[in-house]
Each structure stands twice: as C-alpha cells, then as structure tokens.
Amino acid sequence: MIKLPKLLPIFAMIVLFPISAEAKETYIPILVPITGFLSLEGTAQRNGAIQALDEASSSLKIKYEVSDTSTSPEIAVTALQRALSRGKPMAIAAPIFGTQMLAMLPIAKRAGVPLITVSGTAKLTELDNPFIFRFFPGDAVVKVAHARYVTEVLRAKRPALLYQTTAYGQSGYSHLSKALRKAGAPLVFEEALAPSVKDMLPALTKLRASKPDVILLHLHSTPTALVIRQARNSGIELPIVAGSAMHQPSTAKLLKNHQLRGVCAETAASPISENHPKLIQFTTEYKKRFQTLPDAFALAQYDGMNMVISALKSGAKTAMDIRNWLATNTFNGLAMKYKSDGKGNMGHDATIVCYDGTTKTPKITKKYLNIDGTFN
Template identity: 30%
Template sequence: MKLTRREFSAGLAAGLAAPALMRSAWAQGATIKIGMCVPVTGPAAEQGLWAQNGAKLALAAVNKAGGVLGKQVELVIEDDQTTNPGIVLAFSKLAAQSDIVAFLGSIRSTQVQAMAPDVIKVGKPVMIGGTNPDLTHSGNPWLFRFRPNDNYSGRVIADFGVNTLGKKKWAIVHSTDAFGTAGGKALSEALTKLGAPPVLDQGYANQSQDFTPVVLAVKQSGADVLGTYFTFENDLGIFARQLRQLGVNIPWVGSPSVVAVSSTKLAGPALFGTYGVADFAEDSSDAAKAFGKAYRDAYKTAPDNQSAWPYDAITILSAAINKAGSTDPNKIRDAILATQKYAGAEGEYNFDKNGDGLHGYNVVKNDKGKIVYDKHIDFND
C-alpha cells in the first residue's frame, strides 16, 4: 500500500488530535461540578478567601474519600464582587453551565435575596450562609442554610444578656442592610418578650468612616448593655475604638462579627471582654475541633464561621448526593432535608422543612484577644 502525502498528513493530524479529543470527551463526565459564588473582589474579598479555603478543605476530604457517585468533585468559582448585581451575574454565569449540579451562595443575606428569584428559575439546590430568617421562609424550596438564622441569634443574645448577665436596659446598634435590619428586629422582639424592650434602636449605613454620633446616642440613652449587628468588620473596628475612646464601657453582646478573626485583629483591646454569639466556636464540639485543626494545618491561621459553613455545606451536600444516588435536583433536595443529627463544624445539623440546618448558637467571649467558648444555647423550634 502506498501512502500519499495527503493521507499521511491526515493520519498524523488525527493521531495527534485523538488523545486530546478523548481526554475532553472523558473530562465532560469525569467530575461532579459544584458552583460557588464568592467575593473575590470588593469589601468582603477577605472573607471570600476564607470561604474558598473552607470549601476547598472539605472538597479535598470528600475527594480523598472517593468523591461523589464515584467521581471526583470539582469546585467552579465565580466572583460575586460583594455586590448584589455581582452575585446575580455570577450565579447566572454558573447556572449556564448545565453540568453544575448544586451551588454555594453567599453568607450575606442581601446577596442571597438578590439571587433568590434566579435560584427558583434554575431549580437546583443552593447552600447559603445568610442569616436573615426570611430567606428560607418565603417559599423558595432550593435554599439550604448552613448557619443558624437570626431568629436564633437575636434570642440567644437576649437570653444571655438578660438571664446570664442580668442586664435590662438595652441599646441596639445595627447595620441598615438586610442582615442588620432583620437582626436588630429579631433582637428587639426577643428582648420585648423577656420584658426588657430596648431603650435605643440605632441603625447605621455600611462603610461609615465615623461612628461618633452613634456612640454618643448610646451614651445618652443610659443603656447598661449593648447588643449589635455589624455586617463589616472594618465598621465594627472603628465603632469599637470610638466607643471606648468616648468612655462607653458597658457589657456588649454582639452578632458573630464581634468575635470574627479580623475584628479581633483590627479593634484589638477595644473588643476585650465582649461577648458574641458565634455559629462557629472551635471548642464547642469534637467536630469543630477537628475542623479547626485541619484548617490550621492547611492555612496556618485560625478559622471562623466564614470558612466553617462552606466546609459543612460541601461535606453535607456531597454526602446528600451520594445518598440520593443521583444528581437529580429533587432527589438531592430530599437527601439534604433528610440530614439529621449530623455533627458539623458549625454544630449539629437537623434540617427542618424550611431548609434550616442549625437551630442554636454558641456564646463566646473575647478574653484579651483570645476567643473563648462560653456556652451553647439551642432551641427546638
């Protein structure tokens, strides 16, 4: 047989291309893809990095244990720019990739609210960390929360301040975004139920450069205890320092940002002695301790809730897909909702029909810069 030059070239080209073609064909079904909307840029880029760390840590463990449905799991990350339009865009980019089976959304309630209508349209499970109670209570079947919602944080702050610290004159300071407003409202209602309605309910806008008017309002209210819902650690740091400078030293029980790693670093001594409710506290359980150790080993820094919830989300989601035995969204949904008594880094997960996994909070204290676990308060409803 005589080979013409043309035949030879064609054969050579086919031979060279074949492995690449085969590889790409193989790759299409080789992994299970999970999409993640996370701030890579914008004010929360820092927390976004930690969220990615937590997710990747869980991913490594899942893959090491054999992956999901016999395949390796792959994380597809899209920048949400820490803005509402940003996350809508990021989610639609991810949703366009039909082989992504489920998603991780934001820890910021405002952003989850912004993407929620698209989540219904896409009809695939989205794990979230936003704590505004309404997110899982407005008939959206595809949102699953991996942090306790603010109904619980408000009740725990009120319970701890009134019953443990014995304080009844409350000043509430909260951000005016979706998270802060809902949190402030939940705390106010919980306090009213305990017979200690707040003497001051003060909102502030995010990214304020100065909190003197807020501090002076707290001072003038005559409150003997402070409850806060701060969204950004920068704001919290400025507020904490000005609070101490202007001589306000009343006990302070705040939402998780009070005890977050970066707040502790930024505000320094201004936050010593404060209490915070924390969905993640390293000493609260064996699972939390194990996560803490793995995180420290991998990233040489202390973990907080920003990395703990994506860690739990990836772990539980992977287990749920395995249990469902399929990537069918409805089957995954049922499997997540069926998750009970699972010990995660954030606490014990008992999913309810709304998609809320956790139902209580830890109370922790900033003891000279070290976050110390105090107690866990859980609710049954």
C-alpha cells in the same frame, strides 16, 4: 473465532467509559463575595467550601470554580448565570449577602439547583423556595440566643443597639428587638449605621446619653471593630455583646486585647475556641491551607458542603436528588447537628463567646441548643 455478542461488553466499555467518567465529575460552583465590604465573610465561605470539596476529592471527582459576587445582586445573578451556563451544577455554594440571595433564589428554583449558604437573612427561608439550605442559624435562632444571654446571664434591663443599614443589619435588628421586648428589656436606644461610616463617636455619644446597661452590636466585621475601639478609647466600659462578626479572628485582630475585655459575641460556632479533636484537625488544616484562622462562617460552609458530599456518597445523581437528601436527612457536622426545619433552615444552635482581655481567642461561655425546636 470470537463471536460478536462476546465483544459487546468490551465495545460498550470503550464507548461508554469516557461518558461515564465525564458524568462522574460533579460540578459545584462557589459563588461568594470575595471583594467589597463582605469580603472577610465571603473569603471564609470560599475557604470552608474549598476545604470540604478538596478533602472529598479522594473519593469523588469534583470540579469547582470560585466566582466573586461582590456586593450587588446584579453581579451575583450574573455569576449564577455563568455557573449555570458552564455545566450542570449539583449544588452551589451561595453568598452570605441576603440581598444577593433574594435575587438568586428564583433562578436557582427554575434551574433546580440547591443553594448552600450561611446567610443569616431571615427572609430567605420564608419564601417557600425549596432550593435554599442555610447552614448558619438564622436570625430567628441566634438573635434569640443573643437576647437571652443579655437578659438572662447579664441581667441587663436597658440595652442599646447599633446595627447595620444592610439587609443583614435590618433583619438582625428586627429579630433582636422583638426578642428583647419579649424578654422585658426593650431597647433604650437604636441607630442604623451605613457600612461606610468610620466615625462611630456621634452614634456612641447619643448611645451613652440614653444610659444603657449593655451595648448590643449587629454590624459587619470592620464596623464592629471600629465601634468597640472607639467606645473603649472614649471611656465606655459597658459590656458589649456583638453579632457574629465579633467572633471572627479577623475582627479580633483589629483590636487590642484590653479593648476586648467585656466583649462577647453570638455565633453559630467558634472553631478556634473548641477542643474537640475533629475541630482542632479542621482548624489546623485550614490554617495550613489558607494561612488564616477559621471562623463560624468557614466552618458552616464546610459543614454545608460536606452534607452535599454525603448526599453524593449516598447515591444522589442529580441536583434534585441532592436537594431531596438535604431536605430529609440529619447531618452531624463539626459545628452542630443539621436538619432542615422544612424551610431550609439547617442550623438550630447558637453559641455565646466572650473575650477575657488577655487573648484574642474567645472562650465559649454559653451554648443554646435547638432554639427553634426542630429536633423535638
């Protein structure tokens, strides 16, 4: 006769197995702008996140779904509410659009879920919200590198800037103008452009009249390409140092090789320019999977999600565990080494890439490491 106590572990396994199996499934929603003027960046984010989560699926059971946040805070908040009502997210891949992030942060804080983003808007990590983790160096990092390259390498004295009217543009303008003033090369011209502006000649004409020695851009992808094309077509051959949008292969595709001559860009990384075997493997896999080349946003989101996966593998059981792990650990990503500065800024390096006019693949020209001194 089999005694009851001996059967207990078997009963326990039968009863608990479905629950424990269910509990093992980790829910990580991907909420990014895949339509609207940030669709290129948002799609890169989505692809990077999916690649990381799919690669982890051999060892972890991860459920993810993609929701478009478009370009309004309202849609982003709705997408977040939807994700929160569908399960208990352990972390959320969150949009690159700063205004959307500002709306999502208080809700994420109330829900206790970390947001993994690549948004460069400086304000996000200045609000003492412990649930934001930014895996792309913020403007406080990349704009310093931007200004340093312009003033130290190009030795420019009269920079002129075109920036976007969006949160991204205003944040970049604020940091870049400050860094340039500090470096002794204040802006001789500045103009904000709405993302919908297609004719850049009026702005370029005014810019040329200010007699600059370098053109700085802090624009989204399509406006960046439009400005460069129209500048080169109207005979403006000044060096151009653009924002991170210019490092994106999708932006370079919009221009001819000769138009790219003398064009540089600040970025966190440029995966297609790197020779490291792991980065080559990432790029090959990405291209195979999504039929497009990866950019720094895809790589940063990939690194961010991999840091979340590392936290899970290290035993994180709840969203709060993951938050705590992200806040206290250092992670060697493909693009750079990540560590929180205490505010959620994880990336601290910046790269300058330049096009030589013969190919659409930029070359890494300069790397600025640990700009804000987090690793000191």
